[in-house]
Amino acid sequence: MQSRRWFGGAGFSFADDPVTETLSQAIRGTGEELDREPDTGVLFGSLRGSVVGLRYYTGVVNKGEMVSLVRQPQNPYDRNAVMVANVYGSQVGHIKRELAVLLANIMDNNLARVEGVVPFGVTNQFTMSVVLSFWGREENRDAVVRQITSRSFKLQSGPTGTHTHTHTLTQLKNAFDNLFENLMDDKIGEREAVEAVCTPLLPHQKQALSWMCACENNAALPHFWEVKGELFYNTLTHSSVRERPRRVRGGILADDMGLGKTLTTIALILSNFHHGKPLSSAWISECPVSELCLYMSLKNPEGKCVCSDISGACSSLTNVDSALSLSLSLALSRSGKSGDGDQAEVSVAPAGHSPFSPVEAASSQSTDDPAARATLIICPLSVLSNWLDQLDQHVRADVKLNVYLYYGSERNRDTHFLSSQHMVLTTYNVLSADYSGSASPLHTVRWLRVVLDEGHIIRNPNTQQSKAVLKLNTQRRWILTGTPIQNNLRDLWMLVAFLRLKPFDVREWWNRVIQRPVTQGDKTGLQNLQALVKCVTLRRTKTSRVCGRPLVSLPERSVRIEEVELTQKEREEYELARTEGRTTISRYVAEGTVLRNYADVLAILVRLRQFCCHPGLLGKTTTHTGVVAVTPAELRERLIMKLRLVLGTGSDEECAVCLDSVRLPVITHCAHVYCRPCIAEVIRSEQEQARCPLCRGQIKASELVEFPLEEEEEEESNLLENWRSSSKVEALMSSLLRLRSEDDSIRSLVVSQFTRFLTILEIPLREEGFKFVRLDGTMSQKRRAQVIQEFQSDAPGSPLIMLLSLKAGGVGINLSAASRVFLMDPAWNPAAEDQCVDRCHRLGQKRDVVITKFIVKGSVEENMVKIQRQKQDLVEKAFGTKNPSERKTSRVDEIRALMEL
DNA sequence: ACCGCCGGGTGCC
DNA sequence: ACCGCCGGGTGCC
Secondary structure, X not given: OOOOOOOOOOOOOOOOOOOOXXXXXXXXXXXHHHOOOOOOOEEXXXXXXXXXXXXXXXXXXXXXXXXXXXXXXXXXXXXXXXXXEOOOOOEEEEEOHHHHXXXXXXXXXXXXXXXXXXXOOXXXXXXXXXXXXXXEXXXXXXXXXXXXXXOOOOOXXXXXXXXXXXXXXXXXXXXXXXXXXXXXXXXXXXXXXXXXXXXXOOHHHHHHHHXXXXXXXXXXXXXXXXXXXOEEEEOOOOOEEOOOOOOOOEEEEOOOOOXXXXXXXXXXXXXXXXXXXXXXXXXXXXXXXXXXXXXXXXXXXXXOEOOOOXXXXXXXXXXXXXXXXXXXXXXXXXXXXXXXXXXXXXXXXXXXXXXXXXXXXXXXXXXXXXXXXXXXXXXXXXXXHHHHHHHHHHEOOOEOOOEXXXXXXXXXXXXXXXXXXXXXXXXXXXXXXXXXXXXXXXXXXXXXXXXXXXXXXXXXXXOHHHHHHHOOOEEEEEEEOOOOOOOOHHHHHHHHHHHOOOOOOOHHHHHHHHHHHHHOOEHHHHHHHHHHHHOOEEOOOOOOEEOOEEOOOOOOEEEEEEEEOOOHXXXXXXXXXXXXXXXXXXXXXXXXXXXXXXXXXXXXXXXXXXXXXXXXXXXXXXXXXXXXXXXXXXXXXXXXXXXXXXXXXXXXXXXXXXXXXXXXXXXXXXXXXXXXXXXXXXXXXXXXXXXXXXXXXXXXXXXXXXXXXXXXXXXXXXXXXXXXXXXXXXXXXXXXXXXXXXXXXXXXXXXXXXXXXHHHXXXXXXXXXXXXXXXOOOOOHHXXXXXXXXXXXXXXXXXXXXXXXXXOOOOOOOOOOEEXXXXXXXXXXHHHHHHHHHOOOOXXXXXXXXXXXXEEOOOHHHHHHHHHHXXXXXXXXXXXXXXXXXXXXXXXXXXXXXXXX
């Protein structure tokens, strides 16, 4: 599976290689000052200095130990003070005064990052040597050298570390791509779920459960640590600590979607439910089912529906059927009964299957708060209802489990109440909203376990969500993701930080020990990374095999491309637009301003792609592209209009700050689109100097232009009255009609990136009497759940067709009722297409899945496909190593290839 | 004796 | 610190 983020995976990435991530990232890559913590850079050289004040340090310093240098501008004795800290940040000593002046200067002016390695360890009680190396951007080299020599220090050139074998970029890329593959250790056993789980686990789920329990209870030393005498020694940083380093209690469950991560996690929570004690039969309540699970189960102690206002969960829960069968006492009470389980007998897990004893192992971790018992599940809103459904489905009806949905304005913020639950479910948004306020309840509770569902959501450490997640207080930590990060090493850090994989949860150690070595092709760096990932991750794909047998058997899936010929009239219109676009773009190419005018370029490309689908997609705003704007204000206005056009089609844009789909989009005066909260944060933190993350143009809060999300609608009648078909519409309709005549039980997904195209398609579908539903990004959570349920239902008269916008709803939606997929327009990002297809090609699919891609012959669509193919062959473009100017060139080349210039 | 020299006290920043 | 530095004690050899 791929997990890259694209600049509008639905439409606007010009690249499709694992290297150049997105257009926005590529452009961002040209201005490295954007990286607040640049993790790359060149080595300027190193010099020997001395560390004083060692007498105040009680620890040991080893030969070769890595230390970090911390500026202390507030130091009362010297405002230039530079502290030397060990791997955990504890003070080892200080840089001697004269040298500190120099370092302070370099560090405060951001001329270089300074790293320390202790060459001999401690030789006496008072001082020791340290080798300082200076890393930074090439253009700062002179300034750094000048600083150093002017203070009569001497910079030794060249790398100080030993040379290790380096990989070629291809080897590196392959190794990195495989980071998350084959992580299944055959040695892990199987573990049965406790009886409270009423769904029998599949073998691979039992393995996952066994592995997860082992991860939570294993008291062995974490990787890279060894016992050395009285101390614990880290083999990577060469540091020793007195206190036993704790193993991560948790990990990353990165199974492909559809393999049952939710079920396995539920089984984990119930099995090893508290303090190492599984949920036993004592937990199966004496309360009659009827008392537990009627409507009241949806209410909080004040008697209000806990999920009344927005929740998509509500749609499934307020449904009487599911409420009746819901066996969970959601937020029932805070009365003492809930404590019973603490005294419950250890039971259920069949002896012999599990290689460890949960109780003993867990209790050996002495610093845990024994009172912690609640598991906090954080997920995107779109899958909240899935958790509730799954609990409903998989937990035995007579088990009394306190599950609280922490969502909505009426949510109960009482921390004692929350702590007393068995499970609390919430969303990333609620978490970060709480976090930004004062005294966040979720951050006050001492959790037993925190589970991040769709954990790749927090791959960017700069977002509020990520910061909020890192601050949670919990003993055990899990990340569930079906799309582990593949292409960007930096994304991995966030996962490592959440898991508190010491010392890599601190950026500097991650950068020095893992990220920089790996990106520079260092073999040991890569080995270390592989080991690191391997010891915390379990990943199986749909094609994984256990003992030669497939994990799960899925029906076949085949793709066929159907070429569409334009009619004479369509061809003429298309060619006109194409010629116009070429003129404009070739001018930009000649001027070398393609990237500066990219809003314009995007608009031209999207227009051509719309022509390929249906002329009705173009909207009325588009007039001409050839006219040269006179004033800068006019130019800006025009660019803004174009972006409105682009966004208005329903295409998905990526915010360059959070790397997610834009929410609450705003447009800067330089015509770049961001989430309002994201860009507001940039402006707040950079104040007057705030610059556009994409083009480095000045930005001001007052100049942000709102983007109106919905405007159209009225024109559906307009479309109907002046109805005109298109070649692509006809191609689809004839396929659908043929299919219906052959087998009217087959259901289809009709997928487009352009929501308006979906609207257009409704007309002929209605005309031909097809029953269909529609799912797109503008729909409320509640409505989505309804639509999915309707489509999945096998009741007579349920819809045969679902109109689906490419990225609607994100991952995790189950559309297994469909076995045909029609991809109406090519996406820049094949991963987005794959994900879309995966919604029906998943567990539960009974038929072979046939995917049809419509491509207009002799059009930009063909070129898109061609470029994608070419890129897949260009393996040597390994991640992150390409320099920005090369990237820019290839980007421009792609645009030229698309326009045949 | 407004110096040099000796030796004890002292010590990160 | 088996140093350097400071400041008090001391004073031909």
